[in-house]
Amino acid sequence: MAPRANWKGILQVAELTCPVALYTAASTSDRIAFHTINRATGHRVRREFVDSDNGKPVERDDQVKGYEISPDDYVILEPDEIAAAVPDSDKTLAVSAFVGCGEIDKVYFDKPYYLSPAQQTAAEAFALIRDGMRRKGVAALAQTVLFRRVRTVLIRAHDDGMIANTLNFDYEVRSAVEAFHDIPDLKIKGEMLDLARHIIDTKKGSFDPTAFEDRYEGALADLVKAKAEGRKIARKQPNRAGKVVDLMAALRESAGMAAKPARKPASTGTRRKSG
Template identity: 65%
Template structure:
Protein backbone atom coordinates (compact mmCIF):
# COMPACT_ATOMS: atom_id res chain seq x y z
CA UNK A 1 0.00 0.00 0.00
CA UNK A 2 1.44 3.38 -1.00
CA UNK A 3 2.06 5.84 1.85
CA UNK A 4 -0.32 8.72 2.47
CA UNK A 5 0.90 12.30 2.25
CA UNK A 6 1.22 14.04 5.62
CA UNK A 7 0.44 17.37 3.95
CA UNK A 8 -0.64 18.56 0.52
CA UNK A 9 -0.36 22.06 -0.90
CA UNK A 10 1.35 24.22 -3.50
CA UNK A 11 5.06 24.91 -3.95
CA UNK A 12 5.42 28.50 -5.21
CA UNK A 13 8.50 30.25 -6.60
CA UNK A 14 7.50 33.63 -7.99
CA UNK A 15 4.75 32.86 -10.50
CA UNK A 16 5.85 29.23 -10.92
CA UNK A 17 3.64 26.83 -8.95
CA UNK A 18 3.03 23.10 -8.67
CA UNK A 19 0.94 20.87 -6.41
CA UNK A 20 3.10 18.92 -3.96
CA UNK A 21 2.80 16.41 -1.14
CA UNK A 22 4.96 15.85 1.95
CA UNK A 23 5.70 12.31 3.10
CA UNK A 24 7.39 11.45 6.40
CA UNK A 25 10.99 10.48 5.63
CA UNK A 26 12.02 9.15 9.06
CA UNK A 27 9.91 7.31 11.61
CA UNK A 28 10.42 5.64 14.99
CA UNK A 29 7.37 3.38 14.61
CA UNK A 30 9.52 0.28 13.95
CA UNK A 31 11.47 0.63 17.19
CA UNK A 32 10.80 -1.81 20.00
CA UNK A 33 8.14 -0.31 22.28
CA UNK A 34 7.13 -1.30 25.80
CA UNK A 35 3.77 -1.16 27.56
CA UNK A 36 3.48 -0.49 31.28
CA UNK A 37 1.92 -3.51 33.02
CA UNK A 38 0.38 -4.12 36.43
CA UNK A 39 2.77 -6.70 37.89
CA UNK A 40 0.02 -8.22 40.05
CA UNK A 41 -2.64 -8.69 37.34
CA UNK A 42 -0.67 -8.64 34.10
CA UNK A 43 -3.04 -5.99 32.72
CA UNK A 44 -1.90 -2.95 30.75
CA UNK A 45 -1.88 0.39 32.54
CA UNK A 46 -3.37 3.54 31.06
CA UNK A 47 -2.49 7.15 31.72
CA UNK A 48 -4.96 9.64 33.12
CA UNK A 49 -4.91 13.40 33.65
CA UNK A 50 -5.47 13.97 37.36
CA UNK A 51 -6.52 17.19 39.09
CA UNK A 52 -3.51 18.38 41.09
CA UNK A 53 -5.68 19.33 44.08
CA UNK A 54 -8.58 16.86 44.15
CA UNK A 55 -6.44 13.96 42.83
CA UNK A 56 -9.44 12.85 40.76
CA UNK A 57 -9.21 11.81 37.10
CA UNK A 58 -10.49 14.44 34.64
CA UNK A 59 -12.50 13.29 31.63
CA UNK A 60 -11.38 14.38 28.14
CA UNK A 61 -14.39 16.71 27.65
CA UNK A 62 -13.40 18.63 30.79
CA UNK A 63 -9.78 19.12 29.73
CA UNK A 64 -8.73 22.48 28.26
CA UNK A 65 -5.38 24.06 27.47
CA UNK A 66 -4.10 26.83 29.74
CA UNK A 67 -1.23 29.32 29.56
CA UNK A 68 0.26 30.19 32.96
CA UNK A 69 0.51 33.97 33.44
CA UNK A 70 1.46 33.82 37.12
CA UNK A 71 1.85 31.17 39.79
CA UNK A 72 -1.32 29.06 39.58
CA UNK A 73 -3.12 31.58 37.34
CA UNK A 74 -3.91 30.43 33.78
CA UNK A 75 -5.54 31.85 30.66
CA UNK A 76 -7.80 29.08 29.33
CA UNK A 77 -7.78 28.53 25.55
CA UNK A 78 -10.00 26.24 23.49
CA UNK A 79 -8.70 24.40 20.42
CA UNK A 80 -10.90 26.59 18.20
CA UNK A 81 -9.47 29.78 19.72
CA UNK A 82 -5.92 28.57 19.17
CA UNK A 83 -6.71 27.49 15.59
CA UNK A 84 -8.22 30.90 14.80
CA UNK A 85 -5.08 32.66 16.10
CA UNK A 86 -2.68 30.57 13.99
CA UNK A 87 -1.60 32.26 10.71
CA UNK A 88 -3.98 31.32 7.93
CA UNK A 89 -2.96 28.03 6.35
CA UNK A 90 -3.38 28.73 2.66
CA UNK A 91 -1.47 25.54 1.84
CA UNK A 92 1.22 27.47 -0.04
CA UNK A 93 4.87 26.55 0.46
CA UNK A 94 6.20 29.96 -0.57
CA UNK A 95 9.91 30.14 -1.43
CA UNK A 96 11.51 33.31 -0.06
CA UNK A 97 15.23 32.75 -0.83
CA UNK A 98 17.88 30.38 -2.15
CA UNK A 99 21.03 29.48 -0.23
CA UNK A 100 24.03 27.13 -0.73
CA UNK A 101 23.15 23.52 0.13
CA UNK A 102 25.57 23.57 3.07
CA UNK A 103 24.42 27.00 4.24
CA UNK A 104 22.41 25.77 7.25
CA UNK A 105 24.00 24.90 10.60
CA UNK A 106 23.07 21.41 11.84
CA UNK A 107 21.44 22.71 15.03
CA UNK A 108 18.67 24.31 12.94
CA UNK A 109 17.74 21.04 11.18
CA UNK A 110 14.54 19.48 12.55
CA UNK A 111 12.61 16.80 10.61
CA UNK A 112 12.93 15.56 7.00
CA UNK A 113 10.07 14.91 4.59
CA UNK A 114 10.03 13.63 1.01
CA UNK A 115 8.52 16.19 -1.34
CA UNK A 116 6.80 14.89 -4.49
CA UNK A 117 4.40 16.22 -7.17
CA UNK A 118 0.82 15.73 -5.99
CA UNK A 119 -0.70 15.21 -9.44
CA UNK A 120 0.23 14.53 -13.06
CA UNK A 121 -0.08 18.15 -14.33
CA UNK A 122 2.47 19.25 -11.69
CA UNK A 123 5.21 16.80 -12.72
CA UNK A 124 6.82 19.10 -15.31
CA UNK A 125 6.95 22.19 -13.07
CA UNK A 126 8.16 20.05 -10.16
CA UNK A 127 10.95 18.61 -12.32
CA UNK A 128 11.95 22.09 -13.47
CA UNK A 129 12.30 23.32 -9.87
CA UNK A 130 14.17 20.17 -8.79
CA UNK A 131 16.64 20.30 -11.69
CA UNK A 132 17.12 24.05 -11.24
CA UNK A 133 18.09 23.56 -7.59
CA UNK A 134 20.42 20.70 -8.52
CA UNK A 135 22.06 22.62 -11.37
CA UNK A 136 22.69 25.70 -9.23
CA UNK A 137 23.70 23.55 -6.20
CA UNK A 138 21.36 25.52 -3.95
CA UNK A 139 18.48 24.88 -1.57
CA UNK A 140 15.25 26.83 -1.32
CA UNK A 141 13.98 28.42 1.89
CA UNK A 142 10.18 28.46 2.18
CA UNK A 143 7.52 29.05 4.82
CA UNK A 144 4.05 27.68 5.37
CA UNK A 145 1.74 26.45 8.12
CA UNK A 146 2.34 22.77 8.82
CA UNK A 147 0.23 20.96 11.41
CA UNK A 148 -1.07 24.24 12.95
CA UNK A 149 2.40 25.81 13.23
CA UNK A 150 4.23 28.28 11.04
CA UNK A 151 7.34 26.45 9.84
CA UNK A 152 10.43 27.37 7.88
CA UNK A 153 11.41 24.63 5.42
CA UNK A 154 14.66 23.87 3.59
CA UNK A 155 14.04 22.26 0.17
CA UNK A 156 16.79 20.35 -1.69
CA UNK A 157 16.86 18.19 -4.81
CA UNK A 158 17.17 14.49 -4.00
CA UNK A 159 17.12 11.67 -6.57
CA UNK A 160 13.86 11.91 -8.57
CA UNK A 161 12.22 14.16 -5.97
CA UNK A 162 13.12 16.66 -3.28
CA UNK A 163 13.63 16.64 0.47
CA UNK A 164 11.89 19.29 2.57
CA UNK A 165 13.38 19.64 6.04
CA UNK A 166 11.64 21.67 8.72
CA UNK A 167 13.98 24.06 10.52
CA UNK A 168 14.12 25.20 14.13
CA UNK A 169 13.50 28.88 14.77
CA UNK A 170 16.35 30.91 16.20
CA UNK A 171 14.69 31.17 19.63
CA UNK A 172 14.52 27.34 19.79
CA UNK A 173 18.27 26.86 19.33
CA UNK A 174 20.34 27.14 22.49
CA UNK A 175 23.57 29.11 22.53
CA UNK A 176 26.72 27.16 21.69
CA UNK A 177 28.68 29.70 23.73
CA UNK A 178 26.80 28.68 26.89
CA UNK A 179 27.58 25.01 26.24
CA UNK A 180 31.26 25.50 25.34
CA UNK A 181 32.09 28.28 27.80
CA UNK A 182 33.60 25.88 30.36
CA UNK A 183 36.03 24.20 27.94
CA UNK A 184 39.51 25.30 28.96
CA UNK A 185 42.13 26.08 26.35
CA UNK A 186 44.94 23.53 25.99
CA UNK A 187 48.06 23.41 23.86
CA UNK A 188 47.99 20.37 21.58
CA UNK A 189 51.32 18.59 21.06
CA UNK A 190 52.20 18.77 17.31
CA UNK A 191 53.15 15.06 17.27
CA UNK A 192 49.78 14.16 18.76
CA UNK A 193 48.03 16.28 16.15
CA UNK A 194 49.99 14.55 13.36
CA UNK A 195 48.95 11.15 14.73
CA UNK A 196 45.31 12.25 15.01
CA UNK A 197 45.36 13.46 11.39
CA UNK A 198 46.91 10.17 10.29
CA UNK A 199 44.14 8.20 12.05
CA UNK A 200 41.48 10.35 10.37
CA UNK A 201 43.01 9.87 6.92
CA UNK A 202 43.30 6.06 7.28
CA UNK A 203 39.68 5.77 8.43
CA UNK A 204 38.13 7.98 5.76
CA UNK A 205 35.03 6.50 4.11
CA UNK A 206 31.48 7.18 2.97
CA UNK A 207 28.38 7.31 5.12
CA UNK A 208 26.50 4.02 4.76
CA UNK A 209 23.49 3.92 7.11
CA UNK A 210 22.94 0.21 6.38
CA UNK A 211 26.30 -0.60 7.97
CA UNK A 212 25.23 0.63 11.42
CA UNK A 213 23.39 -1.75 13.72
CA UNK A 214 21.01 -0.60 16.44
CA UNK A 215 22.59 -2.69 19.20
CA UNK A 216 19.97 -1.68 21.74
CA UNK A 217 17.12 -2.96 19.56
CA UNK A 218 19.03 -6.19 18.80
CA UNK A 219 19.84 -6.79 22.49
CA UNK A 220 16.24 -6.18 23.63
CA UNK A 221 14.86 -8.43 20.86
CA UNK A 222 17.29 -11.15 21.98
CA UNK A 223 16.19 -10.70 25.60
CA UNK A 224 12.47 -10.89 24.71
CA UNK A 225 13.04 -14.02 22.63
CA UNK A 226 14.99 -15.69 25.45
CA UNK A 227 12.40 -14.87 28.13
CA UNK A 228 9.59 -16.08 25.87
CA UNK A 229 11.43 -19.40 25.61
CA UNK A 230 11.93 -19.54 29.38
CA UNK A 231 15.65 -18.91 29.16
CA UNK A 232 17.86 -16.30 30.76
CA UNK A 233 20.65 -14.52 28.98
CA UNK A 234 24.11 -14.67 30.55
CA UNK A 235 25.25 -11.37 32.00
CA UNK A 236 27.75 -9.66 29.77
CA UNK A 237 30.98 -8.82 31.60
CA UNK A 238 31.61 -5.13 32.05
CA UNK A 239 34.65 -3.87 30.24
CA UNK A 240 37.17 -2.22 32.53
CA UNK A 241 38.50 1.05 31.23
CA UNK A 242 42.25 1.03 30.71
CA UNK A 243 44.07 4.08 31.96
CA UNK A 244 46.68 4.93 29.34
CA UNK A 245 48.30 8.13 28.20
CA UNK A 246 46.80 10.12 25.35
CA UNK A 247 49.91 9.54 23.22
CA UNK A 248 49.74 5.76 23.78
CA UNK A 249 46.05 5.79 22.87
CA UNK A 250 46.81 7.62 19.63
CA UNK A 251 49.62 5.22 18.73
CA UNK A 252 47.37 2.22 19.45
CA UNK A 253 44.58 3.73 17.35
CA UNK A 254 46.99 4.34 14.47
CA UNK A 255 47.79 0.63 14.16
CA UNK A 256 46.04 -1.26 11.31
CA UNK A 257 42.74 -2.66 12.60
CA UNK A 258 41.13 -5.98 11.75
CA UNK A 259 37.88 -5.69 9.84
CA UNK A 260 34.76 -6.07 11.95
CA UNK A 261 31.92 -8.37 10.92
CA UNK A 262 29.87 -5.32 9.92
CA UNK A 263 32.69 -3.98 7.77
CA UNK A 264 33.15 -7.39 6.13
CA UNK A 265 29.45 -7.64 5.32
CA UNK A 266 29.51 -4.14 3.86
CA UNK A 267 32.53 -5.00 1.73
CA UNK A 268 30.86 -8.15 0.42
CA UNK A 269 27.68 -6.20 -0.41
CA UNK A 270 29.68 -3.56 -2.23
CA UNK A 271 31.47 -6.23 -4.23
Protein backbone atom coordinates in the same frame (compact mmCIF):
# COMPACT_ATOMS: atom_id res chain seq x y z
CA MET B 1 1.05 0.18 -1.23
CA ALA B 2 1.96 3.84 -1.81
CA PRO B 3 2.77 5.79 1.36
CA ARG B 4 0.23 8.25 2.68
CA ALA B 5 1.16 11.90 2.29
CA ASN B 6 1.53 13.97 5.47
CA TRP B 7 0.67 17.15 3.59
CA LYS B 8 -0.37 18.22 0.11
CA GLY B 9 -0.15 21.70 -1.36
CA ILE B 10 1.46 23.93 -3.96
CA LEU B 11 5.20 24.58 -4.32
CA GLN B 12 5.51 28.15 -5.62
CA VAL B 13 8.64 29.74 -7.11
CA ALA B 14 7.75 33.25 -8.32
CA GLU B 15 4.98 32.63 -10.89
CA LEU B 16 5.83 28.95 -11.32
CA THR B 17 3.61 26.56 -9.32
CA CYS B 18 3.65 22.81 -8.82
CA PRO B 19 1.31 20.55 -6.80
CA VAL B 20 3.46 18.60 -4.33
CA ALA B 21 3.13 16.12 -1.47
CA LEU B 22 5.23 15.64 1.68
CA TYR B 23 6.02 12.14 2.97
CA THR B 24 7.71 11.14 6.22
CA ALA B 25 11.39 10.39 5.56
CA ALA B 26 12.38 9.20 9.05
CA SER B 27 10.15 7.46 11.58
CA THR B 28 10.48 5.64 14.90
CA SER B 29 7.26 3.67 14.39
CA ASP B 30 9.15 0.40 13.78
CA ARG B 31 10.89 0.50 17.16
CA ILE B 32 9.78 -1.97 19.82
CA ALA B 33 7.03 -0.38 21.91
CA PHE B 34 5.89 -1.43 25.39
CA HIS B 35 2.60 -1.17 27.24
CA THR B 36 2.31 -0.65 30.97
CA ILE B 37 0.85 -3.77 32.58
CA ASN B 38 -0.60 -4.53 36.01
CA ARG B 39 1.85 -7.14 37.31
CA ALA B 40 -0.83 -8.77 39.51
CA THR B 41 -3.54 -9.19 36.82
CA GLY B 42 -1.65 -9.00 33.53
CA HIS B 43 -4.05 -6.34 32.31
CA ARG B 44 -3.05 -3.07 30.65
CA VAL B 45 -3.00 0.03 32.84
CA ARG B 46 -5.19 2.97 31.78
CA ARG B 47 -3.92 6.51 32.24
CA GLU B 48 -6.28 8.85 34.09
CA PHE B 49 -6.07 12.59 34.80
CA VAL B 50 -6.86 13.53 38.39
CA ASP B 51 -7.11 16.84 40.24
CA SER B 52 -3.76 17.51 41.93
CA ASP B 53 -5.52 18.87 45.04
CA ASN B 54 -8.43 16.53 45.76
CA GLY B 55 -7.24 13.48 43.77
CA LYS B 56 -10.59 13.08 41.97
CA PRO B 57 -10.70 12.07 38.28
CA VAL B 58 -11.28 14.94 35.82
CA GLU B 59 -13.50 14.17 32.82
CA ARG B 60 -12.24 15.07 29.34
CA ASP B 61 -14.83 17.86 28.89
CA ASP B 62 -13.56 19.52 32.07
CA GLN B 63 -9.92 19.52 30.98
CA VAL B 64 -8.58 22.80 29.54
CA LYS B 65 -5.15 24.20 28.73
CA GLY B 66 -3.52 26.56 31.21
CA TYR B 67 -0.37 28.69 31.15
CA GLU B 68 1.31 29.19 34.54
CA ILE B 69 2.07 32.87 35.21
CA SER B 70 2.98 32.34 38.89
CA PRO B 71 2.93 29.33 41.25
CA ASP B 72 -0.55 27.74 41.08
CA ASP B 73 -1.91 30.70 39.08
CA TYR B 74 -2.89 29.91 35.50
CA VAL B 75 -4.29 31.70 32.49
CA ILE B 76 -7.02 29.37 31.18
CA LEU B 77 -7.31 28.98 27.41
CA GLU B 78 -10.42 27.46 25.84
CA PRO B 79 -10.08 25.11 22.83
CA ASP B 80 -11.70 27.60 20.46
CA GLU B 81 -9.32 30.35 21.62
CA ILE B 82 -6.31 28.15 20.89
CA ALA B 83 -7.78 27.13 17.52
CA ALA B 84 -8.19 30.81 16.61
CA ALA B 85 -4.45 31.33 17.16
CA VAL B 86 -3.58 28.74 14.48
CA PRO B 87 -2.55 30.67 11.34
CA ASP B 88 -4.66 30.33 8.22
CA SER B 89 -3.21 28.07 5.57
CA ASP B 90 -3.54 28.45 1.82
CA LYS B 91 -1.56 25.20 1.33
CA THR B 92 1.20 27.08 -0.49
CA LEU B 93 4.87 26.23 0.04
CA ALA B 94 6.20 29.61 -1.09
CA VAL B 95 9.91 29.86 -1.89
CA SER B 96 11.35 33.10 -0.45
CA ALA B 97 15.04 32.63 -1.36
CA PHE B 98 17.68 30.25 -2.72
CA VAL B 99 20.79 29.65 -0.62
CA GLY B 100 23.94 27.58 -0.91
CA CYS B 101 23.34 23.95 0.09
CA GLY B 102 25.91 24.14 2.89
CA GLU B 103 25.00 27.62 4.10
CA ILE B 104 22.60 26.63 6.90
CA ASP B 105 24.06 25.13 10.08
CA LYS B 106 22.66 21.61 10.53
CA VAL B 107 21.82 22.41 14.15
CA TYR B 108 18.76 24.15 12.67
CA PHE B 109 17.58 20.96 10.91
CA ASP B 110 14.42 19.52 12.45
CA LYS B 111 12.62 16.72 10.56
CA PRO B 112 13.20 15.43 7.01
CA TYR B 113 10.41 14.78 4.52
CA TYR B 114 10.37 13.50 0.96
CA LEU B 115 8.85 15.98 -1.47
CA SER B 116 7.40 14.71 -4.73
CA PRO B 117 4.82 15.74 -7.36
CA ALA B 118 1.27 15.29 -6.10
CA GLN B 119 0.03 14.31 -9.56
CA GLN B 120 1.43 13.17 -12.89
CA THR B 121 0.67 16.48 -14.62
CA ALA B 122 3.01 18.23 -12.16
CA ALA B 123 6.06 16.11 -13.07
CA GLU B 124 7.50 18.52 -15.64
CA ALA B 125 7.29 21.62 -13.41
CA PHE B 126 8.69 19.60 -10.50
CA ALA B 127 11.65 18.37 -12.57
CA LEU B 128 12.34 21.91 -13.79
CA ILE B 129 12.63 23.24 -10.20
CA ARG B 130 14.63 20.20 -9.02
CA ASP B 131 17.14 20.22 -11.87
CA GLY B 132 17.50 23.99 -11.75
CA MET B 133 18.47 23.85 -8.06
CA ARG B 134 20.80 20.91 -8.64
CA ARG B 135 22.62 22.67 -11.50
CA LYS B 136 23.07 25.85 -9.47
CA GLY B 137 24.04 23.94 -6.30
CA VAL B 138 21.41 25.70 -4.20
CA ALA B 139 18.55 24.86 -1.85
CA ALA B 140 15.23 26.67 -1.50
CA LEU B 141 13.95 28.34 1.65
CA ALA B 142 10.15 28.22 1.77
CA GLN B 143 7.39 28.87 4.28
CA THR B 144 3.99 27.29 4.83
CA VAL B 145 1.65 26.24 7.62
CA LEU B 146 2.59 22.72 8.72
CA PHE B 147 1.01 21.02 11.73
CA ARG B 148 -0.57 24.24 13.10
CA ARG B 149 2.56 26.42 12.80
CA VAL B 150 4.14 28.53 10.10
CA ARG B 151 7.29 26.58 9.37
CA THR B 152 10.39 27.41 7.37
CA VAL B 153 11.46 24.51 5.16
CA LEU B 154 14.78 23.90 3.40
CA ILE B 155 14.24 22.08 0.09
CA ARG B 156 17.08 20.27 -1.72
CA ALA B 157 17.25 18.11 -4.85
CA HIS B 158 17.56 14.42 -3.95
CA ASP B 159 17.69 11.61 -6.54
CA ASP B 160 14.48 11.85 -8.60
CA GLY B 161 12.73 13.96 -5.97
CA MET B 162 13.53 16.46 -3.24
CA ILE B 163 14.17 16.47 0.50
CA ALA B 164 12.32 19.05 2.59
CA ASN B 165 13.75 19.66 6.07
CA THR B 166 11.68 21.66 8.51
CA LEU B 167 13.97 24.08 10.34
CA ASN B 168 14.08 24.84 14.04
CA PHE B 169 13.16 28.38 15.01
CA ASP B 170 15.99 30.58 16.23
CA TYR B 171 14.60 30.62 19.79
CA GLU B 172 14.66 26.80 19.83
CA VAL B 173 18.39 26.55 19.03
CA ARG B 174 20.50 27.03 22.14
CA SER B 175 23.72 28.97 22.00
CA ALA B 176 26.92 26.92 22.08
CA VAL B 177 28.66 29.53 24.24
CA GLU B 178 27.70 27.96 27.58
CA ALA B 179 28.41 24.41 26.42
CA PHE B 180 31.89 25.39 25.17
CA HIS B 181 32.64 27.93 27.90
CA ASP B 182 35.03 25.75 29.92
CA ILE B 183 37.04 24.39 26.97
CA PRO B 184 40.59 25.78 27.28
CA ASP B 185 42.14 27.59 24.33
CA LEU B 186 44.79 25.06 23.30
CA LYS B 187 46.84 25.09 20.09
CA ILE B 188 47.87 21.55 19.14
CA LYS B 189 50.93 21.28 16.88
CA GLY B 190 54.03 19.25 16.12
CA GLU B 191 54.16 15.46 16.37
CA MET B 192 50.87 15.26 18.26
CA LEU B 193 48.95 16.92 15.43
CA ASP B 194 50.80 14.86 12.80
CA LEU B 195 49.80 11.64 14.58
CA ALA B 196 46.19 12.77 14.80
CA ARG B 197 46.17 13.55 11.06
CA HIS B 198 47.70 10.15 10.30
CA ILE B 199 45.01 8.34 12.34
CA ILE B 200 42.28 10.30 10.56
CA ASP B 201 43.76 9.55 7.12
CA THR B 202 44.01 5.81 7.80
CA LYS B 203 40.43 5.69 9.12
CA LYS B 204 38.83 7.47 6.18
CA GLY B 205 35.68 5.82 4.86
CA SER B 206 32.20 6.47 3.51
CA PHE B 207 28.83 6.60 5.23
CA ASP B 208 26.79 3.40 4.93
CA PRO B 209 23.69 3.57 7.16
CA THR B 210 23.16 -0.21 6.86
CA ALA B 211 26.49 -0.78 8.60
CA PHE B 212 25.27 0.76 11.86
CA GLU B 213 23.23 -1.47 14.15
CA ASP B 214 20.77 -0.34 16.81
CA ARG B 215 22.15 -2.68 19.47
CA TYR B 216 19.59 -1.62 22.06
CA GLU B 217 16.70 -2.44 19.71
CA GLY B 218 18.32 -5.79 18.85
CA ALA B 219 18.84 -6.63 22.52
CA LEU B 220 15.20 -5.79 23.28
CA ALA B 221 14.02 -8.02 20.41
CA ASP B 222 16.16 -10.91 21.71
CA LEU B 223 14.88 -10.34 25.24
CA VAL B 224 11.21 -10.33 24.16
CA LYS B 225 11.71 -13.50 22.10
CA ALA B 226 13.52 -15.29 24.94
CA LYS B 227 10.87 -14.36 27.49
CA ALA B 228 8.09 -15.48 25.14
CA GLU B 229 9.86 -18.83 24.73
CA GLY B 230 10.53 -19.19 28.45
CA ARG B 231 14.30 -18.81 28.10
CA LYS B 232 16.65 -16.60 30.08
CA ILE B 233 19.26 -14.30 28.61
CA ALA B 234 22.53 -13.90 30.47
CA ARG B 235 23.32 -10.28 31.28
CA LYS B 236 26.34 -8.92 29.48
CA GLN B 237 29.00 -7.17 31.50
CA PRO B 238 29.60 -3.59 30.36
CA ASN B 239 32.94 -2.75 28.78
CA ARG B 240 34.93 -0.39 30.94
CA ALA B 241 37.64 1.49 29.09
CA GLY B 242 40.80 2.27 31.03
CA LYS B 243 41.90 5.84 31.67
CA VAL B 244 44.26 7.43 29.15
CA VAL B 245 47.32 8.42 31.17
CA ASP B 246 49.59 9.74 28.41
CA LEU B 247 47.92 11.38 25.41
CA MET B 248 51.05 11.14 23.23
CA ALA B 249 51.47 7.44 24.05
CA ALA B 250 47.80 6.82 23.25
CA LEU B 251 48.17 8.62 19.92
CA ARG B 252 51.28 6.61 18.99
CA GLU B 253 49.55 3.36 19.90
CA SER B 254 46.44 4.33 17.93
CA ALA B 255 48.55 5.32 14.91
CA GLY B 256 50.35 1.96 15.08
CA MET B 257 47.08 0.04 15.26
CA ALA B 258 45.62 2.02 12.36
CA ALA B 259 48.67 1.32 10.22
CA LYS B 260 48.56 -2.46 10.74
CA PRO B 261 46.93 -4.37 7.83
CA ALA B 262 44.06 -6.68 8.62
CA ARG B 263 45.21 -10.22 9.41
CA LYS B 264 44.47 -12.88 6.84
CA PRO B 265 42.60 -15.90 8.21
CA ALA B 266 44.81 -18.94 8.75
CA SER B 267 44.49 -21.66 6.14
CA THR B 268 42.52 -24.66 7.33
CA GLY B 269 43.80 -27.00 4.61
CA THR B 270 46.78 -29.38 5.17
CA ARG B 271 49.86 -28.75 3.12
CA ARG B 272 51.03 -31.67 0.99
CA LYS B 273 54.58 -32.81 1.33
CA SER B 274 56.51 -32.85 -1.90
CA GLY B 275 58.38 -35.88 -2.91
